[in-house]
Amino acid sequence: MxxxxxxxxxxxxxxxxxxxxxxxxxxxxxxxxxxxxxxxxxxxxxxxxxxxxxxxxxxxxxxxxxxxxxxxxxxxxxxxxxxxxxxxxxxxxEWIPEPLPDRAEWVAGRRGGATADPADRVTLDESVDMAFLVVLESMTxxxxxxxxxxxxxxxxxxxxxxxxxxxxxxxxxxxxxxxxxxxxxDAPARPAARRAAVVRDFKHAWEAKDIEALIGLLDPDATALADGGGLVNAAPHPVVGAEEIARYLVAVTGMVPAQTILERTVNGRPGLVVQHGGVTTSVMAFEIAGDRIKRCWAVRNPEKLRPWTTC
Incomplete structure (x- = not known):
């Protein structure tokens, strides 16, 4: 490392x-x-x-x-x-580390709407991968x-x-x-292009509300966590299992039909950004094992989404 x-x-x-x-x-x-x-x-x-x-x-x-x-x-x-x-x-x-956008997408909005200072930008490498940060949380x-x-x-x-x-x-x-x-x-590393392809397929299946396709892209024992910080609606506990996650995502889409799902780099890895009315409402990071998603982290707490205000 x-x-x-x-x-x-x-x-x-x-x-x-x-x-x-x-x-x-x-x-x-x-x-x-x-x-x-x-x-x-x-x-x-x-x-x-x-x-x-x-x-x-x-x-x-x-x-x-x-x-x-x-x-x-x-x-x-x-x-x-x-x-x-x-x-x-x-x-x-659930508490999830604050997600970071790609350097090219780093925007205003963190401190009084001022343009982000280049000195505040974090170098994106494997040491800020969301899965890595979550493991760090388990350490003393x-x-x-x-x-x-x-x-x-x-x-x-x-x-x-x-x-x-x-x-x-x-x-x-x-x-x-x-x-x-x-x-x-540690999960076995996958080529960046393959990780991006899995996330892209997941996006398309989610947009189509295709539960079977979503299940096929998720590990049978996959876990999804959402962080709303008590400020917005979010699943209060982990959602476990491919079918349970797939049905939950489709149900959420039904409640917010006008949302837009964008492919973005999240902490240096392929991820998704969900927007509603042009406002970022969720940033999603993934851990991929083989060709399936093993873990999904959705940060919805608006206080953690300031760098994504206009992404």
Missing amino acids: RTQCEPGDGRLDPSLSAIMSERRQLINLAYRLLGSLTDAEDVVQEAYTRWYAMSPRQRESIASPGGWLTKVATHICLDQLRSARARRESYVG PAERVAFILHDVFRYSFAEVAEIVGRSPAACRQLASSARRRIRAA
Whole structure:
């Protein structure tokens, strides 16, 4: 597992431009740690707030501002991850990581309607695949941080230990445990073109309300989850089984007959976007095993769909 994002190293000029050049790196890190772009933006903003709260002399004494910002952002993420279980207990229905559009489709709408800052865009690779992010949710906060920093962002275990305040040996063990979770959940990779073809066939079958075709495209034990956050209608519990999912989708289409289904890239993989009246109402990501859909995640919470406002 590798990403094009590389940790800041060496001594940086503590000027505004040099400090702000770390922003994209921090956004990428925080999104992978939290599964939420909105929360990632808040974490990075808080890290910069703490940087500028120091005196000029304190800032000048820091050899690697990028490393300092990474450490602070990681600590903030750790605090959020540790409190996430309590916060999720009050969350209505299923919680699914916030979906990301393809870079070309990244639009206004997240922050007061302003055009998205390129520095806020997350590098789309296998480490933001929705299935991958869901597995990360099953990890302990320490496992998740050690794994992301070492396996995704290529920090050495000595660097990880310094950031998280544990020994290199402990961080190595945490990352190893996280890898076992990833391997246990991994589905065999399919060529991108084949994944896109399966999603396209699924779209056509859904539009045609062809229950038999939908069943044929779904694994018999497939699972579908929807995240409405209590703000919009969504299945409160997982829908399990190919026939159950197919009938549920056709029933939903019957209730909203004027919806449009579009093929889009979701977290770097083929997915679907559902619109009604030109407004994005659902973003769907898929895990495909063989030639069938094994898992489907539908994010309907409008607070998680801001980057998709006009996609």
